[in-house]
Amino acid sequence: MPKYGAIEAGGTKFMVAVGKDPLRLERVTRIATSDEPAETIGAVVEYFRGQGPLDALGIATFGPVDFATGRITTTPKLAWRNYPLKETLERALGVRAGFDTDVNAAALAEARLGAGRGAGDLVYFTVGTGIGGGAIAGGRLVHGMMHPEMGHLPVRRAAEEAPGFAGVCPYHGDCLEGMASGPALEARWGRRAELLPADHPAWRVEADYLAQACMAVACVLSPLVIVLGGGVMEQEHLIAMVRQRLEEQARGYFPLPRIERPALEHPGLSGALMLAMEAAR
Amino acid sequence: MPKYGAIEAGGTKFMVAVGKDPLRLERVTRIATSDEPAETIGAVVEYFRGQGPLDALGIATFGPVDFATGRITTTPKLAWRNYPLKETLERALGVRAGFDTDVNAAALAEARLGAGRGAGDLVYFTVGTGIGGGAIAGGRLVHGMMHPEMGHLPVRRAAEEAPGFAGVCPYHGDCLEGMASGPALEARWGRRAELLPADHPAWRVEADYLAQACMAVACVLSPLVIVLGGGVMEQEHLIAMVRQRLEEQARGYFPLPRIERPALEHPGLSGALMLAMEAAR
Numbered sequence: 001m002p003k004y005g006a007i008e009a010g011g012t013k014f015m016v017a018v019g020k021d022p023l024r025l026e027r028v029t030r031i032a033t034s035d036e037p038a039e040t041i042g043a044v045v046e047y048f049r050g051q052g053p054l055d056a057l058g059i060a061t062f063g064p065v066d067f068a069t070g071r072i073t074t075t076p077k078l079a080w081r082n083y084p085l086k087e088t089l090e091r092a093l094g095v096r097a098g099f100d101t102d103v104n105a106a107a108l109a110e111a112r113l114g115a116g117r118g119a120g121d122l123v124y125f126t127v128g129t130g131i132g133g134g135a136i137a138g139g140r141l142v143h144g145m146m147h148p149e150m151g152h153l154p155v156r157r158a159a160e161e162a163p164g165f166a167g168v169c170p171y172h173g174d175c176l177e178g179m180a181s182g183p184a185l186e187a188r189w190g191r192r193a194e195l196l197p198a199d200h201p202a203w204r205v206e207a208d209y210l211a212q213a214c215m216a217v218a219c220v221l222s223p224l225v226i227v228l229g230g231g232v233m234e235q236e237h238l239i240a241m242v243r244q245r246l247e248e249q250a251r252g253y254f255p256l257p258r259i260e261r262p263a264l265e266h267p268g269l270s271g272a273l274m275l276a277m278e279a280a281r
Numbered sequence: 282m283p284k285y286g287a288i289e290a291g292g293t294k295f296m297v298a299v300g301k302d303p304l305r306l307e308r309v310t311r312i313a314t315s316d317e318p319a320e321t322i323g324a325v326v327e328y329f330r331g332q333g334p335l336d337a338l339g340i341a342t343f344g345p346v347d348f349a350t351g352r353i354t355t356t357p358k359l360a361w362r363n364y365p366l367k368e369t370l371e372r373a374l375g376v377r378a379g380f381d382t383d384v385n386a387a388a389l390a391e392a393r394l395g396a397g398r399g400a401g402d403l404v405y406f407t408v409g410t411g412i413g414g415g416a417i418a419g420g421r422l423v424h425g426m427m428h429p430e431m432g433h434l435p436v437r438r439a440a441e442e443a444p445g446f447a448g449v450c451p452y453h454g455d456c457l458e459g460m461a462s463g464p465a466l467e468a469r470w471g472r473r474a475e476l477l478p479a480d481h482p483a484w485r486v487e488a489d490y491l492a493q494a495c496m497a498v499a500c501v502l503s504p505l506v507i508v509l510g511g512g513v514m515e516q517e518h519l520i521a522m523v524r525q526r527l528e529e530q531a532r533g534y535f536p537l538p539r540i541e542r543p544a545l546e547h548p549g550l551s552g553a554l555m556l557a558m559e560a561a562r
Binding site: 064107121134135137138140141142143144145146147148149150151152153154155157171172212215216217218219220221222223224249251252253254255257 | 295311345351380402414416418419421422423424425426427428430431432433434435436437438452493496497498499500501502503504530533534535536538
């Protein structure tokens with residue numbers, strides 16, 4: 001039976017695993033992301049060499065990404081800028097690699113095997129240090145000319161927002177990521193998200209922005225399911241608040257997508273294994 | 282050589298045509314939309330019976346639409362609600378019919394043959410009595426669980442907007458359609474769009490909303506081209522203003538889609554003929 005390697009490449013950590021089945025990831029391991037790509041990739045290659053021969057590799061990465069060349073492009077991590085991630089790993093490990101964004105991989109896994117099981121149309125948002133979104137439309141991943149950048153959706157200021165808060169996105173200030181990412185919560189309320197109690201007004205504001213993001217993707221893609229993952233969504237009370245705000249915003253105009261937490265433990269990594277399986281075909 | 286029939290069904294008029302080639306529509310004819318579907322459809326059937334035998338029909342219609350049953354659903358035109366448009370026409374004319382939204386048909390035609398010629402990823406907006414959007418992603422029409430409803434995207438109030446203007450959307454008030462459709466312009470400025478001079482402040486406000494819509498779909502779908510059609514876009518100065526506002530809003534974060542006027546004379550009708558060609562296969 002073929003064996004695949006999976007990588008979820010993030011700005012803080014690389015998660016790696018091997019396996020035959022995206023629902024049964026084996027030897028899941030965390031490798032810290034160094035400022036020097038050579039150091040991180042060296043550790044990743046060493047990990048996979050210790051797992052025996054692989055049939056293919058799947059790479060789900062932070063972005064922005066250039067699919068034509070398999071590179072991360074304009075990341076603020078300077079040494080990673082234009083780093084040939086796909087090519088370097090393919091050469092070092094002697095296998096073909098599937099390559100996509102972390103959120104597209106997560107969308108793929110959640111659509112086929114997770115919260116959207118069987119849904120041909122699904123959007124996956126990660127809400128953490130940044131905000132990103134991936135999408136499946138008609139059963140296939142959405143790429144477009146580059147790839148979705150849903151974190152930079154324009155949002156309206158929530159009614160309870162502080163008038164002086166300008167948002168933290170270095171490009172847009174008060175876009176979705178600028179107002180609703182983990183760093184935005186910390187900048188706005190002076191405490192890290194996980195230290196804000198469940199009844200703190202911060203969560204009403206946060207739910208408003210995330211509901212706006214859900215409304216926007218519902219208007220553009222009409223997905224059956226929207227999955228909200230990432231560190232900020234680990235606040236268990238938050239998802240019900242997003243659902244309620246979305247209903248208030250949509251006002252019964254159209255059937256709303258189901259808003260769900262990820263069903264998989266590692267959606268991005270399971271998706272990476274699925275990318276490997278497709279690359280092997 | 283096969284011959285097809287094309288229908289673009291709107292709330293004001295049905296445009297009908299026949300032809301072998303979506304770039305060469307023949308006998309383009311306008312039939313007023315009556316409050317009584319039977320009257321309109323009777324005239325449409327009579328038109329096609331006069332054109333000789335058809336190999337297939339393509340129907341591009343206003344919505345919302347239920348693809349499973351080929352019906353228009355919750356339109357404010359009560360007698361058209363749940364009218365079995367596809368089935369009635371297929372039976373009366375004895376042909377198979379392709380069926381999609383007017384804006385999806387227009388997106389298809391502009392992506393393959395028009396302003397986006399060869400673009401696998403394109404969004405088509407119509408800005409007129411209402412606002413609607415259709416999309417091609419990875420070369421295929423986007424449907425989702427229902428279909429896109431891009432007219433109801435949330436927008437921020439433009440800086441020059443009147444504070445008291447609540448918008449005209451009966452569901453959301455100040456969504457995209459509520460702020461930027463033809464009726465919104467008329468309600469806001471007291472004159473029909475075509476009577477507002479090119480240097481009127483209305484156009485800066487209008488361009489702001491349309492740029493926000495372009496920004497939202499760029500974030501979600503990353504299209505190569507966005508085509509802006511419909512009556513309001515016949516103001517020739519407007520498209521350059523939208524391009525400029527979009528650049529200001531995007532702030533260099535990602536490569537922007539090209540913003541274009543339709544290249545085809547009847548994008549929806551040409552798209553309907555393409556739907557007929559697909560139905561015949």
